[in-house]
Amino acid sequence: MTREDVLKGLQERFRDDIIDLYDRSHKRVYMEIIPDALPRVAMYIFRDLGARFNIASGTDTRTHMEILYHFSLEEINLIISLRVKLDREKPAIASIAKLIIGANWIEREMYELLGIQFIGHPDLRRLLLADEWPRGVYPLRTDYEEWDKSAVRDRGV
């Protein structure tokens, strides 16, 4: 298995799902896919290519809610990042936590911090936020506003 084989195989197999393939460097590839195709592309990389699921990262950009799923293929020293762009008003995507156990907690974290719904997640609860945190307030969104009236935001001088 070489780097070229992997990329060619991905492009041939998921010709309709891949929107953009950005070959950033010899060890980093970004692949933007349509959100519906995420489970099958992720499963192909994870199970058939034998990649390791590193982490997923969510970002609130101005136009979209964006998730990057990072996979690493250690024997050819390549990191493949699947980029998925979701609707900013109602972000929702199919969960891969049932297929990849390691994605369970990071999906819960993205759910509580960014408000992304993961459809089919086995246990979509909050992970880290405090219990008194109000519903529907997502701290890592760009339009987050202070809800706590008792918060002190000056240094007292």
Add this chain to the structure above:
Amino acid sequence: MSLKLRALLKSPWVFHLSTGSCNNCDIEVLDCLTPRYDIERFGMLLAPSIKHADVLLITGSCNRKSVIRLKRLYEQAPQPCLVVAIGECSMSRGMFIHSYNCPVPLDKIIPVNAYIPGCPPKPEAIIMGAVKLIQKVKGTL
């Protein structure tokens, strides 16, 4: 000065609590206990439980979850209990002042007797703070 406080100053046992610090202040606190700085010459000893301690050393910016634990520890401490805030985070929350998870600084939650600024404070600064705390309670500062 009460008898309890006078007895406390002879050998103040300290309890070290991190309310979400980056562990750099904690390393400096541990440095104070090494033979090089040797804070034990002021009678200070790290207590394993808050119920044995006279001084509460707090590092880190208090976040929403650790505040509950902090209050519980402060209630369990035998009174009189002196509180020392170590590092920028526990004083004014430092760079986390606008964080959604750190709403209130430490001295708005429990009374603080001494502040040791720095990010992290040097062991010398911590020893200086300890000495000043003892002097302040004695009334000789």
